[in-house]
Amino acid sequence: MSSLKKNQEQELIDKIKDWTGSTKIGDDCAVLPGGSLASVDTLVDGVHFRTGSISFRDLGWKAVAVNLSDIAAMAGRPRHILVSISAPASLAERALAELYRGISECARSYRVEVAGGDLTGGPVLSISITALGEVHEQGVLLRSGARPGDLLVCTGDFGASAAGLHLLEQGESGGRHTYVIERHCRPVPRLCEAWALLRACGGRGALMDASDGLADAVIQLAMASGVSIELEAEKVPVHQECIEIAGLAGFDPLDWALYGGEDYELVGCIDRNSFAVLESYGKLNPFHVLGFVNSITKETELNLSNSAAQIRLDDNRLVELDGQKSFQHFENKPN
């Protein structure tokens, strides 16, 4: 589903910053004066979903969840959403009701109120959700907070959403593979997990959500923080169902984990003492260690790059993560 590659997207973001003179663009949410957080994401039929392969109720859930995930990515608390939908006049009212039902379910699950929005016509279904919230009283975690010596940590597992999408695109409703379907259709914003991380690290760390894949998250953290990050392949958590489906389909599950996207897990960098606090929670600790943060090496600087994101493969080779392979949405529906 990808045609705009990562570095093109980065260039475009830089241009938008230039065109608008905005200093707030670039993290998961805008942090506004007074400690408000605001974020918007749009899902378009044929680009981010296909109405045939996800129910309207799940779609409503997902549209809200991905926006709440942006608030989680800053360790904030979501409070309100605005819902702007454009839909073809041919869309049945029943479908619209199911869509709003899913929206409300997700909002209520995280104590978020639907505060407004609009509904208008359009050639395809498009759902734009604005999430509004507030920063946590202990601060905000930005992408730029990683420091050499930190551990790279994450919640959950990666690749399951891509596995679920693969099944749905094959016309399968999942059968016994309920986990990956659920992960694709009903992602969970990691709010409580983000707050646990913030409490453990006291605000000294980096955080984002991995909407475009684990590799992209690691690259973004390295770039924003001006550090080098090494990810260890053997430590990347991949669910058994994802491994099975990738095996049957002839894909590498690590590829789905790194580049598939839409897992909406948290990826962050915190120091070892903070991780020890999380570890003291025992089974209640939602974070795994994935790797570590280093200073930029001379070699990296000679390559004219001020950051680096690498993966240590099982055979001990160290290779650059490929920013070009990340999942990006900038494409028309194939007609």
Next chain:
Amino acid sequence: MSSLKKNQEQELIDKIKDWTGSTKIGDDCAVLPGGSLASVDTLVDGVHFRTGSISFRDLGWKAVAVNLSDIAAMAGRPRHILVSISAPASLAERALAELYRGISECARSYRVEVAGGDLTGGPVLSISITALGEVHEQGVLLRSGARPGDLLVCTGDFGASAAGLHLLEQGESGGRHTYVIERHCRPVPRLCEAWALLRACGGRGALMDASDGLADAVIQLAMASGVSIELEAEKVPVHQECIEIAGLAGFDPLDWALYGGEDYELVGCIDRNSFAVLESYGKLNPFHVLGFVNSITKETELNLSNSAAQIRLDDNRLVELDGQKSFQHFENKPN
């Protein structure tokens, strides 16, 4: 451009309130705890504009202006916008740059910062803007604040945007009719005017912006406040260019003023003492009197309606304003 009629839209809004359990839907903006205002509006190619008949720069301006107008409609102060654009991959970067240029121009003109957003693919250009602001320190003006005995007041003139659209749809760039083209392509959010009204009435009044025509605004104010409002046709301000173009095109300029929409003028209800304060500003008073607010009569109640919005025509006949004729956007692009 209208296929969803006003009462269908009202029914749909009631259903959305029901589906989402939201108590905040229904006014121009959501008023959030702490005095924040938030509003979102989406403009879709083929529904709200046609890329052939408006420049990308004007389109960017307009997309922001209509959202700031929602903040003005509550007498609030806009502070930030989020910009979510979905665009076909075929859209030239030059066009995108012009679009963001217009967005920035409008934002900067009203001291509003672009705080974030996203850019994604989609089959047609769609621009969703979230406006965030704060309530005025003297309070907020809702649609529901009209009281019997109030005067009905407005800013500016009506019908000019419809006249401009008519010219643009005829393929005319306006020629000497620069006023109506400007009114259609670069509407002005009436922020200072709203603040003047709020100061004059001390918060005791009703206000909204007439995005769907003057008639719709009067009907909405009457419904939300549970009052009867009488509009006087001879007092409706219509610009000379609008009268000329309507004459040439065989339209009634009053019809454009009442039902054309997109003028983004303010329509409100305040008491006579408050209007006297505005009048004391002399030429600096931006408001005209259009009519007055009455109690619901027995006759109206017998008609099972709890509000009424009527117009006194030049021949002294009193007729109901037609909610069905109002300009609504819920339609596909005709293919």
